[in-house]
Amino acid sequence: MxxxxxxxAKGDARSTSPRAALDTLLxxxxxxTLRRARWLDAVDQLLRPHLPPGMATHARLANVREDxxxxxxxxxxxxxxxxxxxxxxxxxxxxxxxxxxxxxxKTATGPLQPLPAVTAPRTPMSAAxxxxxxxxxxxxxxxxxxxxxxxxxxxxxxxxxxxxxxAEGAS
Numbered sequence: 001m002x003x004x005x006x007x008x009a010k011g012d013a014r015s016t017s018p019r020a021a022l023d024t025l026l027x028x029x030x031x032x033t034l035r036r037a038r039w040l041d042a043v044d045q046l047l048r049p050h051l052p053p054g055m056a057t058h059a060r061l062a063n064v065r066e067d068x069x070x071x072x073x074x075x076x077x078x079x080x081x082x083x084x085x086x087x088x089x090x091x092x093x094x095x096x097x098x099x100x101x102x103x104x105x106k107t108a109t110g111p112l113q114p115l116p117a118v119t120a121p122r123t124p125m126s127a128a129x130x131x132x133x134x135x136x137x138x139x140x141x142x143x144x145x146x147x148x149x150x151x152x153x154x155x156x157x158x159x160x161x162x163x164x165x166x167a168e169g170a171s
Contacts, residue, residue, distance in 0.1 A: 040063065044060060046096050047096075052085050057112075059072070059078055059112075067101045070105075071104070
């Protein structure tokens with residue numbers, strides 16, 4: 001269709017790649033915030049090898065504020081361990097060009113990273129369990145017609161021994 005805007009024109013120089021979308025976001029009014037977040041992530045990746053053993057999954061650089069590194073941890077025990085590593089982390093931050101003199105550690109109320117979905121391997125149902133399930137289903141299906149019937153005109157279910165309403169008539 002000539003007037004359709006669902007697809008770009010052949011001569012349209014705009015690109016719809018993810019990289020072009022990111023470039024557009026960085027150029028917009030939110031660009032400063034996004035650039036800062038990307039920079040903090042890069043600094044976090046540079047400082048991560050200097051964290052105490054086992055702490056990489058429990059701590060994250062949250063900010064560099066004035067002359068302080070701000071880290072967030074997910075439990076009080078990691079808070080204490082990270083505080084003990086303050087001199088090494090400050091030295092590491094200085095070695096990558098940051099002018100920091102102190103470090104602040106905050107404890108988050110939840111996990112820092114979303115927990116991965118746990119998928120337990122499913123074991124097939126045993127033959128005894130399958131036969132038991134089939135027997136239970138057979139009992140339920142055979143008991144159903146005795147307990148209830150369906151009125152063909154109204155589609156309502158009623159007990160077989162229940163008295164008929166005037167609208168249903170005597171059956």
